[in-house]
Amino acid sequence: MSNTVSATIGHSAARRGFEDILGGAAASVLTITYGLSYTLLIFAGPLAPSLSHGLGITFTVSALMALVLALGSSLPFAIGAPDSSVAATTAILAGTIADRLAGAAPAAALLPVVLITFGFASLATGLILGGLGTTQLGRAIRYVPYPVVAGFLGATGALILLGAISVVTGQQLELATLGAFASRQVLYELGAAAVMALVLYLTWHRSRWPFSLPLILIVATLAAHAGFWLAGISPKAAQTLGWTFLPPQHVALAWPWTIDALSHYPWHALPALAGDIIAVIFVTACSTLFNTTGIEVATHSEANIERELTVTGLGNILAASIGGYPGCISVSRTILNFSAGGSGRLSGLTSATIALSMLVLAPSLLGYMPKFVLGGLLLYLGADTLYKWAVQSRRRLSLIEYASLLAIIIIILKWGFIAGIVLGIVIGCTAFAFSAARINPIKYSFDGTEYRSSLDRSREQQEILALHGGEIHGLNLQSYLFFGSANRLYRHVKARLQRRSECRFLVLDFRLVTGMDSSAAYSFSQIKRLARDRHVQIAMAHLTPAIERTLRAGEFITKDVVITPELDHALERCENAIIARHQGHAQDEASLRDWFTAILGSDADASELMRRCERLDVPAGTTIVRAGDEAASMHFILDGRVGIMVPAERGGTTRVRSLGRYTTIGEMGLVAHTPRSATIQAETDSVLYELSIPQFDAITREHPALAQKLLTYFVTIMAERLSFANRTIAVLRR
Secondary structure, three states: HHHHHHHHHHHHHHHHHHHHHHHHHHHHHHHHHHHHHHHHHOOOOHHHHHHHHHHHHHHHHHHHHHHHHHHOOOOOOEEEEOOOOHHHHHHHHHHHHHHHOOOOOOHHHHHHHHHHHHHHHHHHHHHHHHHHHHHOOOOHHHHHHHHHHHHHHHHHHHHHHHHHHHHHHHOOOOOHHHHHHHHHHHHHHHHHHHHHHHHHHHHHHHOOOOHHHHHHHHHHHHHHHHHHOOOOOHHHHHHHHEEEEOOOOOOOOOOOOOOHHHHOOHHHHHHHHHHHHHHHHHHHHHHHHHHHHHHHHHOOOOHHHHHHHHHHHHHHHHHHHOOOOEEOOOOOHHHHHHHHOOOOOHHHHHHHHHHHHHHHHHHHHHHHHHHHHHHHHHHHHHHHHHHHHHHHHHHHHHHHHHHHHHHHHHHHHHHHHHHHHHHHHHHHHHHHHHHHHOOOOOOEEEOOOOOOOOOOOOHHHHHHHHHHHEEEEEEEEEEEHHHHHHHHHHHHHHHHHHHHHOEEEEEEEEEEEEEEEEHHHHHHHHHHHHHHHOOOEEEEEEOOHHHHHHHHOOOOOOEEEEEEEOOOHHHHHHHHHHHHHHHHHHHHHHHHHHHHHHHHOOOHHHHHHHHOEEEEEEOOOOOOOOOOOOOOOOEEEOOOOEEEEOOOOOOOOOEEEOOOOOEEHEEEEEHOOOOOEEEEEEEEEEEEEEEEHHHHHHHHHHHHEEEEHHHHHHHHHHEEEEEEHHHHHHHOOO
């Protein structure tokens, strides 16, 4: 029995091992084909004489990435190698180096500079990816605005397209070289490559069967040679005519980190290359994240993204040691391996072994590869990448965001990645500002009549809060607060206080606020000045330490601002203040109601007028209004005494009249909007009820009958005062 079980387990393990080897070998077909394409893309133009070194670097990096991911990836069937987007940015980096050193050094001297620069780029990529993985900050890359990422990757697609044309024709597509593209031979070559790209689109793109791509490439190569044979063209003649590549004699590897190479390295040019190096790092990081996510979806697996970043970082550090360019996990190769049955780490080791074998076989294989096959593959990859990021993105972006995406692509193609990086940062910040500004910083608002603290209160206190709860205005804030959203908050508070003059407490709940920029402090200072001018108390709840520091630095939080840990506590404090203020005023308000009812002849009108008035407790000696000021209100004197003061002949002031309980002041200014003709001071502690011009205007609009009664009362009062003045004058004339 045990022997049978052991035999079954052994057979199962052997089968899994065979499937891993088969899957790794199938994925290696793509590694070989892509590797040849990327080498031709990068080592072109002035670097073409170093093609043998390019082949050595590409397949060594492919072997290293496959080996490291096979041993350390959280997906045991993962296959790593250089990626098309990374190869495109690397090609731009190589081209920039060649342009900087054009005419200054022969190709033999150019190669060490390129390899050392590749090494710097791979080392920086490895350290950054490793750091992101170790600190678990890798997902922060996903917070880069989508138009910026799509613009970068769309630009890499366009660069792959341009590189494909160069691989097929041997000519850079520029205005100066357009004449060369009128050649019949060049048009034939481009036509063949376009047909190859179309075949890939109609077959592999639509079916996405993992085995279709390697089969198509193999069949296309065999069909091309069959066509050459039928046309009587030998392999040597095909190379001479430009249909196939002239391969190097052998693959070469050069150790770049020698003292001589480092001493002759143009260190002064390194800052100028920084933009392209940053682009390589950024695109590698994005490719790692996007490729890992794509593999998770396709294979129904779950990857540890931090581990993938760390392992990819290690692979790139090893690639830097040989002057190699960066690589990452590959979607197409990993899915092909998985579909072929590969599920273990042996598949990655198989892919690494086959990649190493290309150090011997690559030249012969390249000599038999038709240009239009590899060029067509690059055309397809470039067009597919460009379509995915520059065309399909239109459906998920607004017009402004999409315009910024296209602008990034155009600027990268015209002025390079460093200009694209600058524009991407500007667009990212601007897009964040606009998108954040569109989010209402106020989730909801409330007043004390509809939302209260959880404290159970007596019936008397509940009645007070029902009547005066409108003195509390609460705002539940949300999102990230910066200058734009904070200004929107200020405008809301300003409009609210203008509409509701009875407001005495402003409660701000920060429970849903994710953060605050220092620029928001200015708007909060405006809110504080507004509250101070209107005698409104500010209370704040759920403040995080970071937000509290920002507000204290902006001098918003002072001793007069109440800070509580929870909204319930803030509401309780405000309610207690309202109850303490109005509980002792109940008798006064009853007297006021009786007075207003006597004036207006209606209890309903009295209640409406009381609602429109604001109580003022004025200490003795306080100036209520000053002569010459613009009239803004009138006052009903419920208790106390006020004096009307005019300038005296020898300086100072003299009292010309006193007004006591149940009298009014300022009704002429309320109606005629004329400046104050005299200064009015409280002679004793007084209780006044103020009716402002906006509230009187509101009464005129909403309750015209009440407004007419008030005007009649004002005319009566002024007539009585005029009559009194006439009698006084008559006495003085005696």
